[in-house]
Amino acid sequence: MSIPIVSTKLYIPHPRAKAVSRPRLIERLHEGMHRKLTLISASAGCGKTTLVSEWLAGCPQPAAWLSLEEADRDPARFLTYLFAALQTIGIHSGEGVMGRLQAPGTLPVETILTALLNKITAIPDHFILVLDDYHVIDSRPIDNAIGFLLERMPVQMHLVIITREDPDLPWARLRVRDQLTEVRTADLRFTSSEAAEFLGRVMDLSLSREDVAVLESRTEGWIAGLQLAALSMQGHKDAASLIRAFTGSHHFVLDYLIEEVLQQQSASLQAFLLRTSILDRLCGSLCDAVLGGGADALLSGQETLEDLERANLFIVPLDNERRWYRYHHLFADLLRQRLYQTVGSSKGEEKRDVEELHLRASEWYEDHGLELEAFYHAAAAHDVERAVRLIEGEGMPLLFRGAIAPVLNWLDSMPKEELEARPVLSVMHASALLMAGQPADVERKLQAAEKGLRGAAQDDDKTRRDLIGHIAAIRATLAVNTHQADAIIAESQRALEYLHPDNLPVRTATTWTLGYAYQLQGDRAAASHAYTQALSISRTIGHYMITMMATLGLGNIQELDNQLYMAAETYRHALQLAGDPPLPVACEAHLGLARIFYEWNDLETAMHHGQQAVQLTQQLQHTDRVVAGEVVLARLKLARGDVAEAAASLAKAEHIARRQNFVKQTPHIAAAQVLVLLHQGQVGAAAHLAQKHELPVSQARVHLAQGEASAAMALLEPLREQAEAKGWEDERLKITVLQAVALHAQGEKHKAAQLLVEAMTIAQSGGCIRTFVDEGIPMRKLLREAVIHEMMPEYAGKLLDDMEAERLNDESKSGPRQVLAAKSLIEPLSTRELEILQLIAQGLSNHEISERLFLALSTVKGYNRNIFDKLQVKRRTEAVARARELGLL
Numbered sequence: 025m026s027i028p029i030v031s032t033k034l035y036i037p038h039p040r041a042k043a044v045s046r047p048r049l050i051e052r053l054h055e056g057m058h059r060k061l062t063l064i065s066a067s068a069g070c071g072k073t074t075l076v077s078e079w080l081a082g083c084p085q086p087a088a089w090l091s092l093e094e095a096d097r098d099p100a101r102f103l104t105y106l107f108a109a110l111q112t113i114g115i116h117s118g119e120g121v122m123g124r125l126q127a128p129g130t131l132p133v134e135t136i137l138t139a140l141l142n143k144i145t146a147i148p149d150h151f152i153l154v155l156d157d158y159h160v161i162d163s164r165p166i167d168n169a170i171g172f173l174l175e176r177m178p179v180q181m182h183l184v185i186i187t188r189e190d191p192d193l194p195w196a197r198l199r200v201r202d203q204l205t206e207v208r209t210a211d212l213r214f215t216s217s218e219a220a221e222f223l224g225r226v227m228d229l230s231l232s233r234e235d236v237a238v239l240e241s242r243t244e245g246w247i248a249g250l251q252l253a254a255l256s257m258q259g260h261k262d263a264a265s266l267i268r269a270f271t272g273s274h275h276f277v278l279d280y281l282i283e284e285v286l287q288q289q290s291a292s293l294q295a296f297l298l299r300t301s302i303l304d305r306l307c308g309s310l311c312d313a314v315l316g317g318g319a320d321a322l323l324s325g326q327e328t329l330e331d332l333e334r335a336n337l338f339i340v341p342l343d344n345e346r347r348w349y350r351y352h353h354l355f356a357d358l359l360r361q362r363l364y365q366t367v368g369s370s371k372g373e374e375k376r377d378v379e380e381l382h383l384r385a386s387e388w389y390e391d392h393g394l395e396l397e398a399f400y401h402a403a404a405a406h407d408v409e410r411a412v413r414l415i416e417g418e419g420m421p422l423l424f425r426g427a428i429a430p431v432l433n434w435l436d437s438m439p440k441e442e443l444e445a446r447p448v449l450s451v452m453h454a455s456a457l458l459m460a461g462q463p464a465d466v467e468r469k470l471q472a473a474e475k476g477l478r479g480a481a482q483d484d485d486k487t488r489r490d491l492i493g494h495i496a497a498i499r500a501t502l503a504v505n506t507h508q509a510d511a512i513i514a515e516s517q518r519a520l521e522y523l524h525p526d527n528l529p530v531r532t533a534t535t536w537t538l539g540y541a542y543q544l545q546g547d548r549a550a551a552s553h554a555y556t557q558a559l560s561i562s563r564t565i566g567h568y569m570i571t572m573m574a575t576l577g578l579g580n581i582q583e584l585d586n587q588l589y590m591a592a593e594t595y596r597h598a599l600q601l602a603g604d605p606p607l608p609v610a611c612e613a614h615l616g617l618a619r620i621f622y623e624w625n626d627l628e629t630a631m632h633h634g635q636q637a638v639q640l641t642q643q644l645q646h647t648d649r650v651v652a653g654e655v656v657l658a659r660l661k662l663a664r665g666d667v668a669e670a671a672a673s674l675a676k677a678e679h680i681a682r683r684q685n686f687v688k689q690t691p692h693i694a695a696a697q698v699l700v701l702l703h704q705g706q707v708g709a710a711a712h713l714a715q716k717h718e719l720p721v722s723q724a725r726v727h728l729a730q731g732e733a734s735a736a737m738a739l740l741e742p743l744r745e746q747a748e749a750k751g752w753e754d755e756r757l758k759i760t761v762l763q764a765v766a767l768h769a770q771g772e773k774h775k776a777a778q779l780l781v782e783a784m785t786i787a788q789s790g791g792c793i794r795t796f797v798d799e800g801i802p803m804r805k806l807l808r809e810a811v812i813h814e815m816m817p818e819y820a821g822k823l824l825d826d827m828e829a830e831r832l833n834d835e836s837k838s839g840p841r842q843v844l845a846a847k848s849l850i851e852p853l854s855t856r857e858l859e860i861l862q863l864i865a866q867g868l869s870n871h872e873i874s875e876r877l878f879l880a881l882s883t884v885k886g887y888n889r890n891i892f893d894k895l896q897v898k899r900r901t902e903a904v905a906r907a908r909e910l911g912l913l
Contacts, residue, residue: 056205069248213245
């Protein structure tokens with residue numbers, strides 16, 4: 025569910041039937057089409073919009089139009105309407121972009137605009153985009169977005185900005201590069217001949233040449249001033265005396281003329297104009313609703329609007345059917361100023377009358393499904409209860425439909441005392457902050473809500489209990505960010521106990537947090553059940569974010585259960601939900617796909633997904649996903665033989681984890697570092713790291729590298745029993761493979777073969793490859809024996825083919841000396857033997873080597889004999905010389 029698009033904001037105003045032709049300015053706009061930007065910047069009432077609409081009417085290029093208003097200063101809303109405007113001329117951003125704009129969290133504006141620019145580049149035809157009333161948004165993020173757009177804008181696109189004030193854009197650079205056409209106040213002023221045509225033909229006044237010259241001089245060609253003057257003169261016999269009656273600045277002219285124009289209208293029309301000035305857009309039934317729709321009204325709202333248009337009284341049609349209108353912005357400002365001046369100088373009753381106007385507007389908008397506009401008017405009426413109800417929505421809160429910024433702005437603007445006196449507002453504030461990616465102040469808001477609940481009357485126990493449940497649900501989500509399973513479960517269960525059964529959006533989010541906690545605890549069946557339940561309900565009620573998160577959760581469970589094909593499809597579906605450009609949370613889907621393609625030995629595709637994941641994590645705040653991404657990249661680099669780069673990625677991950685206290689990622693970093701150290705031959709350092717972080721699987725790997733297979737088996741057996749008991753298929757596969765290698769090293773080939781077949785049986789349904797390939801030469805020997813004895817020969821043969829392809833690839837990347845060394849030896853040196861050879865070359869004695877590597881002296885001597893045999897030498901100096909000759913040192 026999303027905020028409805030108000031289509032009248034996308035309407036190109038039609039040129040007026042009776043308007044002054046301005047060929048000199050039209051020609052300038054035509055000539056500026058070869059530049060990137062046309063800026064129409066002038067004060068109110070200078071005819072900016074009228075000029076552009078007249079130009080577009082005769083322009084061959086298609087044009088998209090967006091009329092901006094204050095609410096559009098929220099970047100998500102601005103971009104939503106920008107894309108909606110472009111869709112009117114057939115430029116579609118894609119569902120993913122619109123979904124991204126409706127989703128909570130930090131908005132990747134540059135990523136979204138890059139996706140748009142890529143689509144525009146593929147369009148052959150030129151087009152124009154007009155942003156009208158740009159000054160009302162006054163937003164640095166949006167100025168930055170437009171600057172980004174201008175810097176990269178393809179030649180097919182021309183941008184027009186209509187504004188009262190110059191936005192903060194790189195004007196000097198645009199001028200120097202001849203990328204800017206400027207039309208300003210002095211250009212827009214009517215010349216004497218244009219003023220004469222306007223007053224005579226358009227406004228139907230018979231004035232002497234002298235009177236026209238005086239009026240043009242007094243207004244300085246200012247179009248709105250001329251129009252107001254003309255309106256004030258209609259019906260006056262002595263126009264000349266009226267012309268001489270006003271002088272001075274535009275401000276004083278306005279004060280005088282608005283008085284003159286309003287006094288000429290009937291009392292009922294004056295009331296219509298003042299009271300409907302609170303509306304940004306007007307239609308007949310909306311005006312009737314705001315005015316009360318009394319039976320004594322002579323004309324309906326629609327009839328009055330049509331009369332105003334015929335009278336040329338500063339009203340602009342917004343569609344071809346003449347259903348929707350708006351007042352000229354200058355006229356609207358004056359009317360509102362007059363309305364609030366009346367209120368300010370009167371008693372409270374009149375002030376309440378204006379609030380009543382806003383309430384009627386709010387009710388009309390709500391009845392017509394425009395809940396965001398209904399909320400704005402409820403807030404303007406200072407009706408907090410109504411505003412809160414509208415934010416909570418019918419089944420789906422406005423916060424969950426992309427309206428985070430306006431709700432947060434309203435709450436931020438409220439007095440602290442009023443917020444803290446209403447627990448519902450504090451809870452709403454905490455929820456909006458959390459969804460906006462600002463968790464730092466959330467707990468304080470929740471505590472304020474709890475304090476308010478303790479002191480509140482107990483009249484509505486249902487509301488009170490629901491608020492208690494919502495507070496717990498928010499705390500559960502906070503605990504998700506820090507992976508605190510016990511806290512998540514405690515708060516989630518409290519939330520479900522207190523939340524009202526009808527509060528499906530929050531209950532569904534809580535079901536998802538429970539699923540995440542169960543996954544952290546290793547109860548994958550319970551996690552899968554919770555994710556499935558959350559996914560089913562979120563789809564039904566349109567809770568976009570929980571649909572996304574529950575889909576990712578299910579994909580993760582499927583991956584852990586070795587259902588890799590199913591998991592890949594689930595992750596791909598999550599990427600479709602995330603859109604293009606994707607939500608930052610899509611990094612989780614890319615991480616999953618990187619791990620899966622790594623396991624399938626498609627390292628190129630895996631690297632693509634890994635890099636995508638890390639790029640998306642840059643958009644997230646206070647999350648350890650960036651660390652998880654760097655660990656995945658390190659594993660990929662290690663598989664490709666880039667050991668140094670793998671170590672660098674892990675060093676970066678470790679630095680981030682320490683700086684931001686991501687302690688949950690420390691074991692994953694350490695386990696990958698152990699693999700890097702083993703590849704570097706630093707077995708002692710690997711042993712120390714595995715022991716320090718209590719990583720039993722890593723310790724078993726170290727034991728295997730040290731030739732201590734029995735020690736490895738002692739660690740692996742209880743781990744295998746635990747994995748089988750809990751149904752952890754991924755862990756069971758990994759441990760079974762290592763056990764097979766360990767048994768084979770002990771000479772128990774039959775048992776090793778049995779375990780290998782068991783491992784291949786587990787792996788085959790998921791297409792696992794790297795789990796076997798990563799074990800190197802020992803696994804190659806096992807697989808050869810499996811093929812010889814026809815033990816799952818097809819699968820074993822495929823694994824052998826992949827191992828052989830990797831070996832050949834490694835040899836092709838190795839230098840000629842290393843290849844010569846490998847071919848010159850009867851049998852290659854093991855990792856441990858190479859490590860000891862390095863220490864011998866450094867001049868360490870056997871005793872010093874035993875202390876350095878935590879090995880028995882007899883074990884070191886045994887390794888020495890193996891090294892001498894393989895190098896075909898008899899003493900240490902010969903071994904070092906031979907190793908250097910072969911490029912082993």
